[in-house]
Amino acid sequence: MxxxxxxxxxxxxxxxxxxxxxxxxxxxxxxxxxxxxxxxKPLAKFSSCDMLGQATAGMGYSTPVPSIADPKKSCESEKQGFGGVSLLLQPDKAINERPSSGNAKSAHIGSRVVIQTAEPIGTKGDCNIAMEVQPSSQAVVIVSNNMGDTNEACTRAQSFAEKLHGMLPP
Structure with a gap:
């Protein structure tokens, strides 16, 4: 046995x-x-400041700090002579819950749905890119250009979104 x-x-x-x-x-x-x-809640364990720090590393931006508006979910960084970039992680807000804007257009980064909004509140030089995080979350890149150049802001927002895409869960 x-x-x-x-x-x-x-x-x-x-x-x-x-x-x-x-x-x-x-x-x-x-x-x-x-x-x-x-x-x-796939974004619950992520830090917007850590992620933004990785995305801005070596680009001349300041060390990211929690934003005043939403310090638990949002972080921001400045670049002398350009403006700033922020990352907002919204674990409880799906991408289709965003307010609509005539300046919004849908696209994809890889297989991830994104919505780019130029001048989201009518301010020249601002551009946001919301990235879908399944099942019902989003990460939003917000870029402000001090010179009022919206195209440059959207180009930078796209670049940051592409870097952050690989750091996010599907």
């Missing part, structure tokens, strides 16, 4: 191994599965 149990136990252990390394079994790593809470 003991020999049968040892044989069954050994067979079970070997079945969970990927390969032999110099005769020793190597256990197979099991990928961590996100919890239902993580799936419901």
């Amino acid at each position: 003991t020999a049968v149990l040892l044989t069954l136990t050994s067979a079970g252990l070997l079945a969970s191994c990927t390969s032999a390394v110099q005769g020793a079994a190597t256990p197979q790593a099991t990928p961590a599965q996100p919890s239902n809470a993580d799936n419901a």
Whole structure:
């Protein structure tokens, strides 16, 4: 009976191994599965300041600081002679819940739906890009150009959105 149990136990252990390394079994790593809470609010564990810091690194922007408007979800950084960039993480707001604007246009970065809005509140030199984060969240890049150049603001917003896209969950 003991020999049968040892044989069954050994067979079970070997079945969970990927390969032999110099005769020793190597256990197979099991990928961590996100919890239902993580799936419901995929941005809950992200820091807008950390992400913005990575996106602006080496570009002459100041160290990102929490914004006054929403310090728990938004962070901002300034660049002397240009203006600023902010990142707003909205774990409870889907991209289709954004206010509509005549200056908004839909696009994609990879497979991610984005909405670019030039001059969202009528201010020349401002451009926002909202990026969808499934199932019902969004990350918004907000760029302001001190010279009032909306096209330049949208070009920079697109560049930041492309960098941040890879840092976000699907």
